[in-house]
Amino acid sequence: AQSVTQLDSQVPVFEEAPVELRCNYSSSVSVYLFWYVQYPNQGLQLLLKYLSGSTLVKGINGFEAEFNKSQTSFHLRKPSVHISDTAEYFCAVSNKWGTYKYIFGTGTRLKVLA
Amino acid sequence: EAQVTQNPRYLITVTGKKLTVTCSQNMNHEYMSWYRQDPGLGLRQIYYSMNVEVTDKGDVPEGYKVSRKEKRNFPLILESPSPNQTSLYFCASGNRDASSYNEQFFGPGTRLTVL
Numbered sequence: 001a002q003s004v005t006q007l008d009s010q011v012p013v014f015e016e017a018p019v020e021l022r023c024n025y026s027s028s029v030s031v032y033l034f035w036y037v038q039y040p041n042q043g044l045q046l047l048l049k050y051l052s053g054s055t056l057v058k059g060i061n062g063f064e065a066e067f068n069k070s071q072t073s074f075h076l077r078k079p080s081v082h083i084s085d086t087a088e089y090f091c092a093v094s095n096k097w098g099t100y101k102y103i104f105g106t107g108t109r110l111k112v113l114a
Numbered sequence: 115e116a117q118v119t120q121n122p123r124y125l126i127t128v129t130g131k132k133l134t135v136t137c138s139q140n141m142n143h144e145y146m147s148w149y150r151q152d153p154g155l156g157l158r159q160i161y162y163s164m165n166v167e168v169t170d171k172g173d174v175p176e177g178y179k180v181s182r183k184e185k186r187n188f189p190l191i192l193e194s195p196s197p198n199q200t201s202l203y204f205c206a207s208g209n210r211d212a213s214s215y216n217e218q219f220f221g222p223g224t225r226l227t228v229l
Contacts, residue, residue, distance in 0.1 A: 004156075009154075032216055034216075034217075036220075041222075041223075042222055042223070043118070043204055043206075043220035043221050043222045043223055044157075044204065044206075044218075044220040045220070046217050046218070046219075049216070049217060051216070090156060090157065094216055100145050100147060100162065100164075100208050100216060100218060101159075101162075102157075102159070102218070104149075104156040104157040104158070105156055106154055106155060106156040107156055
């Protein structure tokens with residue numbers, strides 16, 4: 001069965017430092033990959049997605065992610081974080097175009113420290 | 115403003131008392147879905163609907179019902195709530211547009227406590 005692993009449940013980082021949130025998935029077929037962000041007391045918002053093409057995907061708020069098929073990873077990065085990036089981040093995978101059938105990871109709570 | 119709305123946002127109820135959580139979207143999306151979010155488990159899909167009058171079970175459908183009589187609405191019904199249904203619930207919708215295919219738009223969430 002398909003699965004998504006976010007190894008880090010919490011990541012503390014100082015403001016203006018770089019951050020990487022890790023996501024690994026298990027799938028032997030084509031995948032579509034997503035990162036969503038959940039700010040406190042809000043719903044999820046799409047940060048970026050990989051559907052096909054370039055393996056480096058740029059999203060909103062300065063985030064980017066790289067699809068690595070050989071390592072089955074889709075890590076999220078930002079070169080310099082702000083206090084406002086404090087939120088929970090979810091990686092999700094879908095392997096069937098148009099079905100909206102997602103498997104979500106368990107989330108990584110990013111805490112940006114002043 | 116394009117959005118998914120849910121009501122109520124917070125609900126405390128007792129075991130066995132039927133309740134409905136409403137979900138509405140104003141983006142003319144074909145797809146709608148319900149998820150529950152629990153600590154350490156991420157989001158799990160309860161039910162989804164690819165269009166009006168078409169609904170399917172997700173990964174954790176037990177104890178829940180849904181209906182899709184209109185395109186914009188997708189209510190979640192708990193006929194006899196139990197404490198293990200205490201959770202944070204999200205409704206989501208999506209469009210079959212080629213550029214946004216598979217992207218979901220989420221509501222603000224409903225925090226349900228069943229005593």
